[in-house]
Amino acid sequence: MAEWEPKIAAFFCNWCTYGAADLAGVSRMQYPPNFRVIRIPCTGRMSPKFILAAFRRGVDGVWVSG
Amino acid sequence: MGIDPGRLHFSWISSAEATKFVDVATKVIEEVKALGPADRFVKEKAQVA
Amino acid sequence: MTEYTQKIREIAKKLLSEGKVDVVIGFREGTVPLMAEPCLVSDPAGVDQLVFNSFCGVNLANYLPRRKDRIAVVAKGCDSRNMAQHIAENQINRDQLVIIGAPCTRMMDRRKVAAAVDGKDITSVAEADGRLTVTGPGFEKVLDRESVLQDNCAICVHVNPVLSDEMLADPLPEQEKDRYTDIREVEAMTPGERYAHFEELLSGCIRCYACRNACPLCYCPTCFVDESKPQWVGKSIDPTDTLTFHFLRAFHCAGRCTDCGACERACPVGINVRQFTKKLEKDCKELFDWEAGMSPDVRPPLDTFRPDDPGKFIK
Structure with a gap:
């Protein structure tokens, strides 16, 4: 079996980190593929519920970025 | 509340900071990887591959 | 404690008969000892059921949100803080409220009392001078008040109401904890x-x-x-x-x-x-x-x- 890779739920603000991720993409930068991006309209939309819900569904980490 | 601090990250990255994004992404993944699979607070197995 | 009870009844009677409020929210004796229960009185004739003792731990602020009538409510330190919080959160209007402030002598924990008499049936309790006399079939026990306080009351640093229109007594000294x-x-x-x-x-x-x-x-x-x-x-x-x-x-x-x-x-x-x-x-x-x-x-x-x-x- 291949080496274990973590699964991370990433909550990104539409206007900040989501833009940065997009820019990283169009600039052809390399970064690891371990996170699944969830776009939120603003970091103000974030709620502790989402973090707990993510952990409950078995993710190994949560990353919130505005 | 019993979740390792290394599993939950907050950051602030402007839409112009692609390099910071790559840096932070790498760091977050490294930290979570170091902690190994989550075994606390899990209700069901992750359904994404 | 009987002073508080009497004063609450007086104030409630006055407010209700003068038509200043539609309802008074306070406590009455529960069906079993150690359990005072919340009670709403809207008729001046009913004020005699109101009491105040060391088992009035229920937070009466709980009964305020979304009420439209004018209310007089008995408030211990913590209740009054929750009422202030409700006002800040727009759950109730300050103008609707007549707060009857009760400087709190801290509430007792019915579970601790029950444990102190080994869970025997308690038929009546009486309080005086920092002591609680518990009686039941075939026994009587005197407990030190401090030993049966609710955990949160034992470390309470705000026993006096922060808001009040009427006060039942002078403010009590606050403890440092x-x-x-x-x-x-x-x-x-x-x-x-x-x-x-x-x-x-x-x-x-x-x-x-x-x-x-x-x-x-x-x-x-x-x-x-x-x-x-x-x-x-x-x-x-x-x-x-x-x-x-x-x-x-x-x-x-x-x-x-x-x-x-x-x-x-x-x-x-x-x-x-x-x-x-x-x-x-x-x-x-x-x-x-x-x-x-x-x-x-x-x-x-x-x-x-x-x-x-x-x-x-x-x-």
């Missing part, structure tokens, strides 16, 4: 130990939601545990579900909880529910120098932004 010894113990644990500790703490939880229903802060029209699309938390007593419920409830109370102890009183299995809310209360005190409900006019730290808000956790 280190409120957070138990929280520091939990904080010193590693995440793994803490998780095990919480699982153990909540192992008896039957998810009856009595803590939520007794809590004056829990007035949401639909609680997150009752939502089904998406379902944030399962209905079972699976440990993960139970933990999720208690953690999220505590988060909702952050910066609003006055440590009135309603949740813990209501818990049928005697879980120390306050442990969760108290940690957040401690954080608010340390990070924002904030104590909930001290004034209805100051906005709480979690709904205001200041550039110097602590943000060390953000990379």
